Amino acid sequence: MTALTKSRRAKGSKLQRGEGLAGWLFTSPMLLILGLFLLIPVLMALWVSFSDWSGRGSPLSGSVNFVGLDNYRDVTSGGGLDERNFGISMRNNAWYVVLVVPIQTALSLFLALLVNRSVLRGRGVFRTAFYFPSVTSSVAITVLWLFLFSTSGVINKILSWIGVNGPNWFNDPRGVVHVLLDKIGISGGPEALTSSSFLGISLWEWSSGPSIAMFALILMAIFTTSGTFMLLFLAALQNVGAELDEAGMLDGAGAWRRFWSITLPQLRPTVFTVVTLGLIGTWQVFDQIYTGTQGAPGKTTLTPAFLSYQTAFTGQKWGHGSAIAFILFVIIILLTLFQRWALRERPVPKRKRLRRLKSRTEEGSGA
């Protein structure tokens, strides 16, 4: 906001009056569209989430009643299917976030380090290869994924070469964690987990991990976003100085340590960004579910975003759907704020780093 306060010029009042009008004229299309299609919709949906509107006629008509927190209560503590569906969708998405965010961050950083070396031959080709999945639409990628991970598809074929009998990916509702536990002989949950529940599903069900179907979608998310975030890291790497031996990881232990103690701290702001973006994006999984699984198998790919859509548009429970959307909204905001707070408050050992952070903050406010 420094630009605002810092007066660059004082050209006389006439010119400024003209500017005032022009300013509003120039921003009016934007204001109109953002107001109409973002702000008003949000207010309207907020109303619907507190109303008993049944999907016919206007939600603002007189026959629609204010029902207080009923919709929110049904979804979070009603004890019925609404709560259970919401709980299941939260479980699914939480596992998705927990796996996608760290892996995509690590992988994109790794890719960036690999292709950042200035002497690397053909690095443009490699960058292009890694980035290409990011330009395609989520619909096209999902279609491709459904084929790759079909029962007799490419992935299972490859697995069979190494003697692994691949799972029936998109039709397998078993949770990955439970499958692994089963392998070591634990097939039922302990009483403590099965008897207590949160959001309508037992803690044992919470612990199931992503289903194998969801796991395929997790791999897809990592595949499509790692290229994008690689670009972010590349930009950051170029900014922290090409002289740094950023890609020396393969050179031995010394380089490894240098990476941890020098390169990574310099990249800290970018890591923050990537993790934040990851969190925002991974809580909004919709396209893949709509295109691919529609929540199946066994509701294990149901996400809050898709559930909100489905509840409203096909289930005709508009209040519930809107309530889910707002809960999701709050979750995303809180998580992001929490994550930024958590990462910011950590003690910063080096003076230089502190200075960097500080300079960032100043820019942030200046932007």
Add this chain to the structure above:
Amino acid sequence: MSQPTKKSEPVKIHPALTTRGGSRSATPLGQLLLYALLVSLAVIYVFPFLVQIATSFKTDAEAASDPISLVPQIWTTQAYEHLFLRSDFPLWFLNSAVVTLLVTLGRVLFVSMAGYALARLRFRGRGLVFALVVAVMAVPGVVLLIPKFLVLKQLGIYDSYAGMVLPLLVDAAGVFIMKNFFESIPASVEEQARIDGAGTFRTFWSIVLPMARPALITITILSFQGSWNELSHFIVSTQSPELTTLTKGVAQLASGQLSQGTQYPLKLASAAIMTIPVAVLFFIFQRHIMNTSEGAIKG
């Protein structure tokens, strides 16, 4: 993208920390390993797309029995014939093209106007407008699915091109990019023009916009890609089959709402065609995109 890495002051790096290019110290074996790793990773990233194209020329039976080979035993364009001659696919493509074109044109204009005003023009309430832009960006897209439908209905533009295009005409991120860009270039040229008596809009049109070419390219790419790949907005803004876009049509094709059986060649062909325009855009502006990170940051 500008914020995390933009630097107003250069970061000083202690001389001891700088090395002389890691690769010089790398052993030939290390080099070999590095390339092996890179090549195998690249294969993982590219192979799926090759499979997609190859499978689209296979028969249904071959797609199921031999999913992995990149050369179909029997070449067939059955899938493409079906898409173009016996389905609504051409219509979907046309709808996507029309919407994308309109959105891209509109967005480039509106977003650069707003960005310019926020960066350069002094007017009462500028802070307020900026705060609005910031505020709406906090709202995650999926939260808007239900409400956007409600408002489109209320305005009477539900299930029309207007309803599909208008809400996409401005995106707050684009305004940010343009605002940052205009702040990064010197104001002297345009100020001269304005003192010489040119009106604000003429200055903007004939002096400012031409200077903003790099940022406009970025906006064009983002708008094109964003609207071409958009799905959820079209789901909630239309119901007629005549207004189905590629994303919506292919998504419904994929989730089996239009067909029985697996029909992978058909689905993969539709996905492949859908990828072509963005892929072409990507390769045309490859240099620009790959440097977007740098370009946008440096401004």
Add this chain to the structure above:
Amino acid sequence: MLGVFTTEVFATELFTTVLELFKGEGHMRVNKIRSLVKISAVLGAGALVLTACGGSGFDDDEDDNDSAQGTNGGEEGELTSSDEALEILIGSSGEAETTAVEDAVAAWSADSGIDAAVSVANDLPQQLSQGFAAGTPPDLFYLAPESLAGYAENGSLQPYGDELENKDDFYDTLVENFTYDDEFYCAPKDFSTLALVINDDIWQEAGLTEEDYPQTWEDLTEVSKTLTSDDHVGLAFGAEFERVGVFMAQAGGGLMADDQPEADSAENVQALEYVQSHLEDGTFAYAADIGAGWGGEALGKEQAAMVIEGNWITGGMENDFPDVNYSVVELPTGPGGEGTLQFTNCWGLAADSSNQQAAAELAQYLTSAEQQLIFSDAFGPMPSIESAADEWTDNNPELAAFLAGADYAQFIPTLVGSVDVIGDFNAQLESLASGDPEAILQSVQSNLEAIAE
């Protein structure tokens, strides 16, 4: 996805700004908050103005709408009438069905002089819901019985069943299926039942003859075992109540009995345990688990020797697997006797339609014996009227088992919210192999009780 990413990058920027806002970077804070409040207020006022203007997209008040049409609609049972063309929305199984319906509607149009256009929905439930909510639904449309209650309750549908001249000709169970609150809402357009569909070649290779068609669960167990090999399973079906439910019916159970939830009955437990035991020993399998999209595909690709499917399988086999020979026989009886499920759709009529009279006439035309026999010939299902039964059986002797099922078929519960309950049941059925039948059925029971109140 560059777009996504940049948007999100700037979302980050936003959070920085918001954070600063709350951290209080000096003087900026108060002003910014004030700004935000002001914006919200202005736009909130905008929303109110919008409301006040009435919004052209809505019919705020149904009665207004009806009186605007010059006729009385809704509750009175009288149908609206105007010169407007009809819009018909169908969910088609393929080109055969689309063409057949289009031809029939065109013939009616030529006859009646009222224009009517048929569209095929890509996603029927979604398009219907959006149409109702937007106040612009199609006039006449395919409607599934499980959607009836919900739409009837919020006033989206116009009941017209009692106006039909052929209303007594419909099978009673079908009329019951489309009756809500004692009102017969819409004309059943046709129906299907489930039967056992057998791949003849596999059957004969295994040394079995027509004599061996399974009559009881024990027989089914026996032949499934004989037919199971490395290449295929004995019996395959979808992992859903809409298939597994036949075993519940045969055990003497079912989800509802006398309009009361009965999901956790001993009969149902017995049925699921029977299915479970054979999923475990590998003689039964869910279609998806053997890589097939549905039973017909499993049968056609010889992944299963027998499948449980309905009349629609004839069209599917003709299109996708014309060379596969198959036979349709009645499902075996279980401990509770005969049992199958029936499926039907009706021609729903929108309350917001401006030409209900014509739409109801069209529905009557489309459900006439003559039309239904043409439809049946084109894409499979059986006529919903008894007067067409004999001719249908004469035309399709090899499919007689489907029609035989009509005598004892159960239907899917149609309570408001039953779609969700069955959806949840289906989700649990997918992991039946490792699940606890009793626990699954108990959860279904409590869900049903919740909506039956």
